[in-house]
Amino acid sequence: MKKILAFLMALIMLFMLGVITVSADVPQDSSVPQKVVICTLGEYELYYYLSDxxxxxxxxxxxxxxxxxxxxxxxxxxxxxxxxxxxxxxxxxxxxxxxxxxxxxxxxxxxxxxxxxxSGVAVYLVGDVNANNKVDVDDVLQVQKHIANIQTDASRLYLCDCNQDGKVTTKDVLIMQKIVANMYEIV
Structure with a gap:
């Protein structure tokens, strides 16, 4: 709990200081999913690639x-x-x-x-908790609040299981933060 609060405070301080630009290569960590099947439309499967x-x-x-x-x-x-x-x-x-x-x-x-x-099949962006069609800082903060038991609305949190391990944890938050910081490229 202390680590989460310290992280939240650090994040708030960074935003108060101004915009931070981060540039990095796509990590080769095999635990980070490069693509996840969302649904099938006819013979096609729809995927998300971390940010789209x-x-x-x-x-x-x-x-x-x-x-x-x-x-x-x-x-x-x-x-x-x-x-x-x-x-x-x-x-x-x-x-x-x-x-x-x-x-x-x-x-x-x-x-x-x-x-x-x-066919009326809806496809939602993984990580988009607030339904604004992008993964942004607000999504990250909502998931952090959920993990810290501060926020109880979990209606879209199923979209935040970014590493597909069946639960929403700080590992998913880290992936979402990397999406927000543009540390992943779509290939």
Whole structure:
């Protein structure tokens, strides 16, 4: 308990001092999961790679690198199917129609993706406790509060078992902190 409180105090002090930039290589530690299956859509399995949700490599060659289902998209012209394409190096989200028009996906891949989105399967980002579609400091703090028995709402904590050992512990918090600090790359 003392270690957790000391860690929380150190974290608060770091944030009070300003923004900290951390740069590191992806660790080769085999205990850190590089990918975890979230669910299956038709013949495809959806994975998360520590900080994003992706389709498997054999599918990404056809459909693009960052296709994912977002249940929170508003029903509008751009994201009516709730399935989007995220291009990391441009930091841009595209609807399937725009991705197709820009040559980012082919027509067969787009058709498969639309039929997958119509199945209504929701995919959630692992580590996203507060449901804001990213893993951030607030998620880390909520998990730390849960571990310290300060917070009782555990409705989304199943998403925080980052090392897939069946429980939420400080090991998961460490992985989430590395996600927030951009110490993992998606490969």
């Amino acid at each position: 949700i992706q389709l498997p490599m054999e599918v990404t060659e056809q459909i693009g690198k960052y296709v994912f289902y977002r249940p929170d998209y508003k029903e509008d012209a751009q994201f009516s199917s709730k399935l989007g394409l995220y291009v990391g190096n441009a930091d841009q989200y595209y609807s399937l129609a725009v991705a197709y028009q820009n040559g980012l996906i082919d027509i067969d891949a787009a058709a498969n993706a639309v039929s997958a989105s119509d």
